[in-house]
Amino acid sequence: MANVLVVYYSSYGHIHEMALAAAEGVKQVDGTEVKVVKVPEFEITKKYMSQQDAYVKAQEAQEDIPEATQDDLKWADGIVWGIPTRFGMMPAQMKQFLDSAGGLWANGDLEGKATAVITSSNTIHGGQESTAITSFVPFMHFGMIYVGLPYGENPEQMTAEGIGGSPYAASTVAGPDGSKQPADGEKQMASRLGARVAKVAKALKGNI
Numbered sequence: 001m002a003n004v005l006v007v008y009y010s011s012y013g014h015i016h017e018m019a020l021a022a023a024e025g026v027k028q029v030d031g032t033e034v035k036v037v038k039v040p041e042f043e044i045t046k047k048y049m050s051q052q053d054a055y056v057k058a059q060e061a062q063e064d065i066p067e068a069t070q071d072d073l074k075w076a077d078g079i080v081w082g083i084p085t086r087f088g089m090m091p092a093q094m095k096q097f098l099d100s101a102g103g104l105w106a107n108g109d110l111e112g113k114a115t116a117v118i119t120s121s122n123t124i125h126g127g128q129e130s131t132a133i134t135s136f137v138p139f140m141h142f143g144m145i146y147v148g149l150p151y152g153e154n155p156e157q158m159t160a161e162g163i164g165g166s167p168y169a170a171s172t173v174a175g176p177d178g179s180k181q182p183a184d185g186e187k188q189m190a191s192r193l194g195a196r197v198a199k200v201a202k203a204l205k206g207n208i
């Protein structure tokens with residue numbers, strides 16, 4: 001049995017939806033248990049962004065998702081991180097969650113766990129790849145084993161359409177005003193990534 005955690009932060013719901021797609025992929029792998037949790041929001045972000053309808057609606061839709069704890073990270077054999085782009089890299093909420101896990105780093109608690117990223121940005125060149133690649137850096141410090149999303153599993157990546165998905169991460173393009181919802185092909189790639197992390201986590205468990 002391998003435990004897979006899908007831990008995400010989402011202001012407007014795109015990463016929430018992609019995280020649920022990844023969890024569905026995990027469920028397709030026998031002998032795995034999946035848990036979906038969200039990184040806590042900042043009070044200052046609530047104060048300023050609660051004036052936006054899209055933010056309020058997306059937060060209401062996530063009310064039933066439990067907040068992530070460090071015990072969740074320890075429980076997991078594999079971790080899928082849902083990380084939207086903020087100025088080309090991860091949001092401060094996610095960075096704060098990682099920065100508070102220095103004790104896990106010191107104990108080596110996350111070493112050897114399979115890990116992967118799902119991301120989202122409004123524009124196709126606005127951080128789809130840079131967010132995944134820069135997120136890789138702290139995950140290497142934690143000693144996790146990065147799982148990519150190769151072309152071989154994802155014919156969607158060979159399309160000329162403006163959709164997310166790269167060898168580095170599953171992703172969605174939210175569109176200039178953020179109103180585009182994750183496309184079926186983008187969710188399919190997130191689901192395959194969830195399944196891939198589950199398979200790698202199972203294979204690694206007890207062997208590393």
Ligand SMILES: Cc1cc2nc3c(=O)[nH]c(=O)nc-3n(C[C@H](O)[C@H](O)[C@H](O)COP(=O)(O)O)c2cc1C
Pocket residue numbers: 009010011012013014015016084085086087088089119120121122123124125126127174178
């Ligand atoms: C403070 C801030 C910075 C952002 N920076 C970028 C950016 O650098 N490039 C981009 O394409 N989109 C950017 N966006 C748009 C977000 O990436 C987009 O809203 C997000 O991926 C949607 O995911 P979510 O619905 O899960 O929050 C930014 C949004 C905010 C609020």
